[in-house]
Amino acid sequence: MELTKISENNYYFSSSINVGYVHEGQSGLLIDAGLDAQAMKKIIKQLKENNLPLTHLFITHAHADHYGGAAFLQKQQSVYTIAPKFEEAILRYPLLEPLYLFQGTKPLKTMRTKFLEGAPITIDEVVEEGQVRCGEIQLTCLAFPGHSEYQLGVISNGYLYAADSYFGMEALHKHKIPYVVDVDDTLKSLQRLLQLSCKGAVPGHGAFEETFYQTVAANIIYHEHILKEMEELLTRHDEGLSQEELIYHMCEFYEIEVSTIASWMLFRTAITAYATKLVKDEKATFLVKKAALWIQST
Ligand SMILES: [Zn+2]
The missing domain is CATH 3.60.15.10 (Ribonuclease Z/Hydroxyacylglutathione hydrolase-like)
Structure with a gap:
């Protein structure tokens, strides 16, 4: 401080x-x-x-x-x-x-x-x-x-x-899958940041930068990469994945060790937000089978 x-x-x-x-x-x-x-x-x-x-x-x-x-x-x-x-x-x-x-x-x-x-x-x-x-x-x-x-x-x-x-790059790489509740809104907010004319910016997590636009652009690429990974993961599992399996595979890919119930809940929300974006983009659908929520590639 x-x-x-x-x-x-x-x-x-x-x-x-x-x-x-x-x-x-x-x-x-x-x-x-x-x-x-x-x-x-x-x-x-x-x-x-x-x-x-x-x-x-x-x-x-x-x-x-x-x-x-x-x-x-x-x-x-x-x-x-x-x-x-x-x-x-x-x-x-x-x-x-x-x-x-x-x-x-x-x-x-x-x-x-x-x-x-x-x-x-x-x-x-x-x-x-x-x-x-x-x-x-x-x-x-x-x-x-x-x-x-x-x-x-x-x-x-x-x-x-x-x-x-947006997050500083170190914070982004530390969390690996950042906490988001809506990926469309997140990307729109990042695009809006790119349009602003400011002398500099302080993110919640990361350093003050005059040239924060580069960091914002890197955040956009980072979110798009997560979406692409999830899309490919779902294509490899053509019967779909249960929400819990999706969380498991995403955390495994990003080498995230989820050690507490609270952090699992946070990752579930974020990963579900990325899945929801794929559903909105008609690249995947949600369905209920075997009394579980599943996500399937379309
Ligand atoms: Zn926050």
């Missing part, structure tokens, strides 16, 4: 989970809140040491690694909290994330970790794409759905805080 300056008023706390910071006059805005109270303590300490104000908090999307530190901040001081529509529901009722990952069944205790469920927070303002004022700070919010239903990225002074609309 090291405070890194990218322009006169733009900063970010660089970590495996980045947190943005923008400062203007008496106003100070955090973009996301880190994983937990420990991360937030480090953020508050560094802002104090540098005499930087903290008046506003913007949460880009309702994944616990991005909002888990927010409840601690709200307990420490008053902070005007802004969140995107839809995502705000999960921020107020964080059980929703482990609940949907566990397919709507009330999740096991092992699913209810700080990585999947943060403490609930208060939201002062629900926003959509467009202009948002945070005291003296002017923001342009852009919808980047795909990784979550209504993720918003934020532009301030020409710098983009991109949330998880």
Whole structure:
């Protein structure tokens, strides 16, 4: 959690989970809140040491690694909290994330970790794409759905805080199959990023880059490669694969060792999102046989 300056008023706390910071006059805005109270303590300490104000908090999307530190901040001081529509529901009722990952069944205790469920927070303002004022700070919010239903990225002074609309290459190769809920939306958001004219961007996971367009283009190629692998895998199994076999084969191909129930659930969601894209493109179909969900090449 090291405070890194990218322009006169733009900063970010660089970590495996980045947190943005923008400062203007008496106003100070955090973009996301880190994983937990420990991360937030480090953020508050560094802002104090540098005499930087903290008046506003913007949460880009309702994944616990991005909002888990927010409840601690709200307990420490008053902070005007802004969140995107839809995502705000999960921020107020964080059980929703482990609940949907566990397919709507009330999740096991092992699913209810700080990585999947943060403490609930208060939201002062629900926003959509467009202009948002945070005291003296002017923001342009852009919808980047795909990784979550209504993720918003934020532009301030020409710098983009991109949330998880794209990943740094190291993060992408570490996860191997990135978490997505809709591949069409993910690809559209990436194309949109390529059209933006920004001085630089900070992704949720990865380093600030002025030349982030190359990384965005590499993300597009990466997703297309996963789709192609899945398509070929299904062609090799002409009676189709059950959803669980598909998960097994994809994880085997990408050399992913899935060691916990929670991480299996995350991969199931992502792999099912890629399969859904093939179904939408009429390259595969879903069917039910032997009391299981199957995916078959068309
Ligand atoms: Zn995320």
